Amino acid sequence: MAYNFLVVDDSVTVRRMIGKTLALSGLPVQEVFQASNGREALAILDANWIDLVLTDINMPEMDGMEMVRAMSNDEVLRAVPVVVVSTEGSQTRIQELKDRGVRGYIRKPFTPEAIKGVVEGILGGRDG
16 A cells, blocks of 8 residues: 655745655555645645645645644544654644644654654555
């Protein structure tokens, strides 16, 4: 089984870097969807099967916090694992995200190994 990922960040460069990291991770990747904010991400989640979301917090239109809240209030979407990739250092916000079901947190700037390690840690337990 190959995985579908959704990368949500207002920076095209960051989205491409995370996408490339996933492609080179050795994990079976079917597709990497991209969104520039939470609103676009929710539309993609509504239309596609996504195995894991990697999202920034600070974005225009709908930020990562709002997106995670919307996902946690949806019966289907709350089961999709979310990993936050952000410069956000506030322990309060990070704790709130974890309370809402966020499975991992990676601080920017990140290394490809950090992305790979967290994603493998979450998806590794599934039969692929």
